[in-house]
Amino acid sequence: MANSELRGLVDNEKRRAAAQALHWVSDGMLVGLGSGSTAAYFIQLLGEALQAGKLRVQATATxxxxETLARSVGVPLLAPRRGLRFDLTVDGADEIDPQLTLIKGGGGALLREKVLATASDYLLIIADSSKLVPQLGQFPLPLEVVPFALPWVLDAVAQLGGEPTVRVDKKKAPQPALSDQGNLLVDCHFRSIPDPTELALQLQAIPGVVEHGLFLGLARAAIVAQEEKLLVLRPGVAPADAVDFTKLP
Structure with missing residues (x-):
């Protein structure tokens, strides 16, 4: 299969997962908007539904x-404030294991993504089939790191076997990539993460690590497109056909 054909199939899966997630949005909801290519499809479809008068929602972006995309398609945005909680956040993932433990942050938005995920009553992940893995770790685990602490963070991650590399800004190489908060992004190549909970504790204990890309116990469900199938995955529950779900399970 040619690369262009494969990209087309993956993009189609992303669109289909995003379109199915729109069925889970109810009128009047406060919605968290994720980041990345799959979440972008959802934001575009949400904007179309709002412009057609099918829904009324307010949102905050990760x-x-x-945020820029949401404004361009007419999604009303809320600024962060005390007491703000979201009925539903829809986001993508870089890897999803069978327990719906995630690696996120490939786009560099892991801190805000985790903030909104923890401020949400329901985190729904949307993904193409390539994101499903039996065990996390092949995708580099992102960290957001305070610039001053970088050398010591790299040393500590290397001792954990993470083979850390500072992410480079593709548009401004060789300058390092920065998060929306102005912090550095470090990609850790563990290859395999058999115990995400233990690794999360170890990373949290490193001074200068603002956030890591392991999302533990946050995702309530995932809609995954697999060629012509659309599946709903939930922790501890057998996969189900997504067409059977038109609201939050």
Whole structure:
């Protein structure tokens, strides 16, 4: 299969997962908007539904890029404030294991993504089939790191076997990539993460690590497109056909 054909199939899966997630949005909801290419499809479809008068929602975005996209398609945005909780956050993932433990942050928005995920009553992940893995770790685990602490963070991650590399800004190479908060992004190549909970504790204990990309116990469900199938995955429950779900389970 040619690369262009494969990209087309993956994009189609992303669109289909995003379109199915729109069925889970109810009128009047406060919605968290994720980051990345799959979440972008959802934001676009949400904007179309709002413009057609099918829904009324308000939202907060997990990245400046998603915020800009949401404004462009007419999604009303809320600024962060005390007491603000979201009925539903829809976001993508870089890897999803069978327990719906996630690696996120490939786009550099892991801190805001985790803030909104923890401020949400329901986190729904949307993904193409390539994101499903039997065990996390092949995708590099992102960290957001305070610039001053970088050398010591790299040393500590290396001792954990993470093979850390500072992410480079593709548009401004060789300058380092920065998060929306102005912090550095470090990608840790563990290859395999058999115990995400233990690794999360170890990373949290490193001074200078603002946040890591392991999302533990946050996702309530995932809609995953697999060619012509659309599946709903939930922790401890057998996969189900997504067409059977038109609201939050």
């Amino acid at each position: 990245s400046l890029a998603s």
